Amino acid sequence: MARAGLTTERLVRAGAELADEIGFDQVTASELARRFDVKVASLYSHVKSSGDLRTRIALLALEELADRAAEALAGRAGKDALxxxxxxxxxxxxxxxxxxAAAQLRLDPSTAAASAGARHAQMTRAILRGYDLAGPDETHAVRLLGSVFSGYIGLESAGGFSHSAPASQETWTWIVDHLDSMLRSLSAP
Structure with a gap:
């Protein structure tokens, strides 16, 4: 019998909060059980394992991030959308x-296909339609944007830019400006 008050959604949200506090790599069913002051076995009627918990946190993060990106994109095009x-x-x-970090978790193909990850790719392609890229250039551009954003965010969050000038925000703006220029230069004739 499941412990009163524990639900899959509540556990996943608590796991996501825990990930923000201690790091996604540190999230386990054992750590989450300690937060709820229950035995690990009490969680297993809601999540199958620590791996299942981590996957569910990743799916939540992908959904939240897709919702946030969609809201930011509404009514925008071109450089403003980018x-x-x-x-x-x-x-x-x-x-x-x-x-x-959870949103970066590698998912099995069927889970990935059913996740909000597809929305991220669709939004990126929607932005790129404003640049009128032809053929494989669009796929290359999707990968470029994902790589640049993910790489910069990862380095910045690790403190990689905190020791030198100019400020990280200035570089971020420079990157977005130059990505826009590059994408415009690739536009189909």
Whole structure:
């Protein structure tokens, strides 16, 4: 019998909060059980394992991030859309570092296909439609944007830019400006 008050959703949300506090890599069913002052076995009627918990946190993070990005993109196009999308990711990572790390979790193909991950790709492609990229250039650009944003956010969150000038925000703006210029230069004739 499941312990009163424990639900899958409540456990996943608590796991996401825990990830933001202690880091996604440190989230386990044991650690979560300690937070609820229950035995680990009490969680297993809601989540199958620590791996299942981590996957569910990743799915939550992907959904939250997709919702935030979609809201930021509403009514925008071109460079404004690119900057809003980039800033939505960066802001989410700053506010929810553990959840952002969870969103990077490698999912099995069927779970990934059913996740909000597909929405992220669709939004990126929607932004790129404003640049009128042809053929494989669009796929290359999707991968480029994901790599640049993820890489920069990862380095920034690790403190990689805190020791030198100019300020990280200045570089971020420079990157978005130059990505826009590059994408415009690739536009189909």
């Amino acid at each position: 900057a809003a999308f980039a800033n939505a990711y960066r802001d989410y990572a700053r506010e929810h570092p553990g959840r952002y």
